[in-house]
Amino acid sequence: MHVRGLRKEYPGHVAVHDVDLDIERGEVFALLGPNGAGKTTTVEILEGHRKRTTGTAEVLGEDPGTAGRDWRARIGIVLQTATDAAQLTVAESVHHFARYYADPRDPDEVIERVGLTDKARTRVRALSGGQRRRLDVALGIIGRPQLVFLDEPTTGFDPEARRRFWALIRALAGEGTTILLTTHYLDEAEALADRVAVLADGRIVAQDTPSALGGRSRGEAMVRWRDENGFHEERTAFPTKLVTQLSEGRELADLTVTRLSLEDVYLRLIGENS
Ligand SMILES: Nc1ncnc2c1ncn2[C@@H]1O[C@H](COP(=O)(O)OP(=O)(O)OP(=O)(O)O)[C@@H](O)[C@H]1O
Numbered sequence: 647m648h649v650r651g652l653r654k655e656y657p658g659h660v661a662v663h664d665v666d667l668d669i670e671r672g673e674v675f676a677l678l679g680p681n682g683a684g685k686t687t688t689v690e691i692l693e694g695h696r697k698r699t700t701g702t703a704e705v706l707g708e709d710p711g712t713a714g715r716d717w718r719a720r721i722g723i724v725l726q727t728a729t730d731a732a733q734l735t736v737a738e739s740v741h742h743f744a745r746y747y748a749d750p751r752d753p754d755e756v757i758e759r760v761g762l763t764d765k766a767r768t769r770v771r772a773l774s775g776g777q778r779r780r781l782d783v784a785l786g787i788i789g790r791p792q793l794v795f796l797d798e799p800t801t802g803f804d805p806e807a808r809r810r811f812w813a814l815i816r817a818l819a820g821e822g823t824t825i826l827l828t829t830h831y832l833d834e835a836e837a838l839a840d841r842v843a844v845l846a847d848g849r850i851v852a853q854d855t856p857s858a859l860g861g862r863s864r865g866e867a868m869v870r871w872r873d874e875n876g877f878h879e880e881r882t883a884f885p886t887k888l889v890t891q892l893s894e895g896r897e898l899a900d901l902t903v904t905r906l907s908l909e910d911v912y913l914r915l916i917g918e919n920s
Contacts, residue, residue, distance in 0.1 A: 647692065647793070647824070652701035654687050654848075661687045663848045665701070669841075671792075674815060674825040676835040676856075679845035680916055685828040686797060688845070692826070693723055693795055706793055719747055722791030724782050724799055732771035736762050739770060740784050747789035759817075760784045761810050776802040783811065787818065794818065796827035800834060812837050832909040844912060846919035860911035872899040 647669040654662040662684040669675045677685045690696040692703060694710035694717075703710055708717050734742065740757055744750035757766055760780040765773060770781065779802050786794055796815075800808045815838055819825055829835055835842050836856045843853040857863050867885040871878055871892065877900075882888045885903045892898060 647706070647826070648702075648704045649692070650702045652688065652691065652703060653699045654684070654691060654696070655699045661848050662691075662698075665845075665848075665850055667843065667850075667853075669824060669826060671824050672819050672822045673840050674819045674827070674838050676839035676842045677826070677828045677845060678830075678832070678835055678842055678912060679828075680920075683845040684848040685845055689795055689797055689826065689828060693721065694718070719789060720792045722786040722789060722794040724786035724794070724796045733769065735767050735769055736773070736781055736784075737766040739781065740788060743785050744788050749790055750788050751790050753788065756784045756788050759787075759814050761807060776804055776807055779803060780807060780811070783814075787823075791823065793824045793826070796825065798828055798830065800829070800831065808834070832907070832912055836908045844915050846916050849919070851919045852915050856908055859908065860906075860915055862906050862908070862911050865906050867903050867905050869901075869903050871901045 647667065649665060649667040652662055652665040652667075653660065665684075665688060667675075677688065679685050687696065691698045692705050692710055694705075694713055697711060705713070706717060706720055710717075736757060737753065740753040744753045754763075754766075757763055760783050762777060762780055762784065765777055770778065773781065779799070783796070783799060786796070800811055803811060812834070815825055815827075819840075825838075827838070839856055841854065842856055842859060843850050844859070845851070852860055854860075866881050866883050869880050869882060869885050869888050869892075880888060889898070889901065889903065
């Protein structure tokens with residue numbers, strides 16, 4: 647996917663300014679940013695659901711503004727709003743959606759992969775919010791898409807469901823599926839994304855791997871430990887050296903070495919650009 651100078655104007659308001667993105671096949675890419683930053687607008691333009699004002703976009707080799715049904719069948723979309731097939735059971739709706747595609751995944755396997763096997767015979771309207779979201783994910787991947795858009799995919803998931811979902815996304819990426827997700831969960835971006843971009847007020851203010859974002863991997867570390875005089879903490883660019891000096895071969899109680907969290911860096915970037 648290649649995007650250059652993408653811009654979206656609404657009357658009296660520029661929602662997306664000059665966004666450039668290159669996302670490779672099999673890559674998991676996360677768009678981060680506060681409410682109203684322009685994530686959904688960007689994603690909807692790339693899905694072909696919204697018209698851009700200016701700029702170029704190439705998604706799976708085509709312009710999403712003009713691409714046709716064959717292209718659409720190659721992408722999977724999981725929207726923020728839940729699907730509406732409330733009368734059908736989980737199994738019925740997944741089997742039903744599978745029929746729209748030339749080479750769908752096995753519906754029962756997809757239901758298993760999202761962890762809904764024991765709800766397969768339950769009507770969609772009787773699912774919990776998180777279960778319904780898992781069904782949305784199932785419907786988004788049933789067509790064996792080459793590219794999957796996930797807009798806040800794990801909102802409402804319990805911790806176990808999130809871990810299961812992360813494993814599914816990694817497995818899909820391992821099979822060569824490209825994933826573009828938006829999320830407000832920094833731990834999710836850290837666990838899943840090969841690269842992240844931070845949008846603030848419609849502009850990309852940083853783009854890197856989660857571990858290097860905002861100079862994070864080069865930043866100072868905080869070393870904390872405890873001894874007979876109590877609790878200590880020291881900020882240093884050379885944590886290995888400090889720990890070696892401190893320990894002199896003995897164990898240090900409650901030793902931790904931490905760098906800025908992704909959330910720390912994210913909040914700093916957002917603060918600098920708001
Ligand atoms: N149809 C529209 N008409 C006018 N303004 C819009 C429209 N859709 C979105 N906007 C504005 O564009 C900006 C970006 O909105 P967008 O939904 O892309 O943000 P977001 O980053 O996805 O936010 P969230 O995290 O809340 O989902 C917001 O200021 C929003 O009010």
